[in-house]
Amino acid sequence: MVSPRLDDPVDIGGVTLGNRLYRAPVLECAGTGPDAPERLAAELEPAARAGVGLICQGATIVRETGGCAAPGMTRVADPDFVASLETVTDAIHDHGAAIAIQLEHGGLRSMETWHAEYRREHPNLRQLAVSRPPRLLRLLDRLGFLDYDAHVLTTEEVYDLAADFGRSAAMAVDAGYDIVHLAGANMGIIHQFLSPFYNRREDEFGDGVRFLEVVADEVRTRAGDVPLMTKVPAETAAPPGIRRHLTADAAVDICRRLDDAGYDALVPVSGSVFWDASIVRGSFPARSWHDDRFREGYAEAFGGPIRARLVELGNRIEAAWYDFDPAWNAALCRRVRDVVSVPVLCEGGVRERGEMDRLLGDACDAAGMARPFYAEPELPARLLGTDTSEETRAVCESCNNCAVPQVTGATGVCRTPSVLARAGTLRKEGVYVSDPENAGENNGDPVG
Incomplete structure (x- = not known):
């Protein structure tokens, strides 16, 4: 059997994507203000124009208060606001791409835990917790690095939270989103349900997969037969000494069960039990840490210089x-x-066209990138097409200078001069130029 190539279509839950390249979820910092739809459209539309098959809009919060893991996250709990996101979906569909919305709640990872200024401004805002915070995190609380006033969800409240995921999914589908993508990793609350490090419940949700089953029921009941996908974590990068964590075997078993539960696509990812550099592997971002523009913001976020x-x-x-x-x-x-x-979708350190073609049909059915789109919003124009070389590579250096300033609310953009210079040279060479006469025909409209 001939292995698929990046240019080949793929079906996810009845939605046919024109190719197997996707823009993985990343923080867009658009917020929930009146200009958020236009900001999101401006951020995401270039990838669609350049021919990407699927765009995954980064994590959006399913409740009106609390749950944001970083400044500038978009909330999808208000019906009028979510309806305005049709601006975003229309912009993507105009170029024939599909768009997924990633639904999230930060739980113990929320800003009310780690962002000092946010905690001062919201003194009565408690974190939602699957169980009592683990002992190691309580120690960091006593040392003053974190601030826990956690509310452990009752069984009834877990069902209410699942219903919020379902309500947000229904509003998003009405606004034109093609796929619902759950933020099941990176230490958000879904991850916390799945992880034995966080989950010590004695009710039915002591089995974390049960929460994902209930969320799937809520989404299907409220949003219809929309394709549903989720990230699934393995905590294989947990530091030595952390005994209770998700092994690779456990993550594989979770994926098997979610397949049985009716999920339409899965994104397995390796990480830790903490929100650390295991999810954005690369160089130490010295340029961003030493940038005077962000020093005050870092001090506000972390409780002083x-x-x-x-x-x-x-x-x-x-x-x-x-x-x-x-x-x-x-x-x-x-x-x-x-x-x-x-x-199965694969992301994390994927950078070359040849590498993607080798992964397809072997490790995965679609290949995605996130950070490289900060430097090259129209990167798909270089990666897709029969004349593309196997050596075609994103200019991203995985230096993480784009990511660290986001703790201050800064926009996610490439800030590394050498990377921007290479992207600028490529732009002058015309490699990102789209053919306006073929707009909307690169992939064909996503078929539902």
Whole structure:
């Protein structure tokens, strides 16, 4: 059997994508103000214009208050606001691409835990917790690095939270989103349900997959037969000494069960039990840490300049520990693909066209990138097409200078001069130019 190529179509839950390249979810920092739809459209539309098959809008919060893991996240709880996001979906559909909305709640990872200024401004805002915070996190609370006033969800409240995911999904589908994508990893509350590090419940939700089953029921009941996908974490990068964590075997079993539960696509990812550099592997972002424009914002976020320096030191250590590894989720994706019947999507350190073609049909059914789109919003124009070289590579250096300033509310953009210079040279060469006469015909309209 001939393995598929990046240019080949793929079906996810009845939606046919024109190719197997997708823009993975990343923080867009658009907020929920009146200009948010236009900001999101401006951020996402270039990838659609350049021919990408699927765009995954980054994590959006399903409740009106609390739950944001970073400044500038968009909320999808108000019907009028969500209806205005039709501006975004129309912009993507005009170029024949499909768009997924990623639904999220941060739980213990929310800003009310770690962002000092936000905590001062919202003193009565409690974190939602699957169980009592783990002992190690309570120690960090006592030392003043985190601030826990956690509310452990009752069984009834867990069902209410699942219903919020369903309501947000229904509003999003009405606004034109093609696929619902759950933020099941990166230490959000879904991850916390799945993880034995966080989940010590004694009710039915002590089995974290049960929460994803209930969310699927809520989405299907409220939003109809919309394609549903989720990230699934393996905590294989957990530091030594953390005994209770998700092994690769556990993640594969979770994926098998979600396939049985009716999920239409799965995104297996490796990480830790913490929100650390294991999810954005690469170099230490020295340029961003030492940028005077963000120093005050770092101090506000982390509780003063000294604590900001300590966080910087931790980031430096993590960057050395979690060095960049090309396609670091491929082995886990390959194992999952062997046991499920739905498409498996692979992201994390994927950078080259030839690498993507080698992954397809082996480790995955579609390949995605996130950070590289900060430097090259129209990157698909270089990666797609029969004349594209195997050596065609994103200019992204995985330096993470784009990511760290986002803790201050800064927009996610490439800030590395050498990367921007290469992208500028390519732009002058015309590699990102789209043919306006063929707009909307590169992929064909996503078929539902």
